[in-house]
Amino acid sequence: MAEDNKIALLIDCDNVSHRSVEGVIDELSKYGKVNIRNAYGNWKSENMKGWEEKLHPHAIKPIQQFAYTTGKNATDAAMIIDAMDLLYTQKLDAFALMTSDSDFTPLVMRILANGITVYGFGEKKTPGAFVRACSQFIYTENLEPLDDEEEKPQEKGGTKKSRSELKQDATLVKLLRTAVEQAADEDGWSHLGRIGQYISNKTSFSPVNYGYKKLGDLIRAIDLFEIKMRHDNSVMYIKDSRK
Structure with missing residues (x-):
């Protein structure tokens, strides 16, 4: 049964907005239970304030990553390492990667090779290589609230095309x-x-x-x-x- 599917959600907080996270979890709930919810980034950075407010309401675990070297993305490396650990240590039915970074394309292909579904969520700037690699990809702008009142989840959703x-x-x-x-x-x-x-x-x-x-x-x-x-x-x- 789809409702019994176990899903791991890994969030690259450096490359995606916090405003769509509720919509992402709602969407994933159609396919199973999001048992693992990890968010990666440097939580000492001011840029993470919006994400901090989303952690407890959505039971998301923050994973601290310091920027050890200029030009190197420690968040990407941590997500990839954790994804591979989960792939081999947990009996998961699907992964969900919330990122706009094409560097995760090889990871998607590796997970798919094991017969596991990969749901992708990223902003419209996401490179096509990552979009096409995922089993299903949704632009996060379509999952954000229609206005600034984020406490009204029923008002989420992208504009319908005519x-x-x-x-x-x-x-x-x-x-x-x-x-x-x-x-x-x-x-x-x-x-x-x-x-x-x-x-x-x-x-x-x-x-x-x-x-x-x-x-x-x-x-x-x-x-x-x-x-x-x-x-x-x-x-x-x-x-x-x-x-």
Whole structure:
């Protein structure tokens, strides 16, 4: 069961904003329990004040890293060492790396080689190599509160892209159409779950980056597919409108 999955969240506090951490944990809760929550950085730095306020409310363990040498990132090294330790000492179902640093790309690939899912969370400045390496990647700006009142978690979420904006995204349109085609049964209809599985095996795509919580919501919004509900209106099936 997905709710039994054990997830380790490792946060690079030097390269990502504290404002999205609640949204990140909420998102990960869809896939399992975040048993390990470590945040890395130099906690004597003034830049960490925002992160300090997030530790206790979200049961996050601070890991102190001093900047021993100018130009060298001790935080990166500590995260990588801990990730490898966890990989071999804990029975984890997934890792979540919260960072905007592409230096973690080899780590992602190493974890994936062990058959373990890697969820990535980073700002929109995150290099494409890291984004593409992750099993799924979500831009943290889409998980931040819509205003400065961070105590209102129900108001989190990125701006939804309009139907016209979605249709103009050629990469998105191609991905969805290909997934629907590849997942189709003999009658030409595709089960939403199989579509999602195909996409997750192929790319780091997440509907959250487009402002939608679920893949089905995004498919409805883009309005390029026929939709049919089956099995007492509980299961969505999709067909390309062009066929």
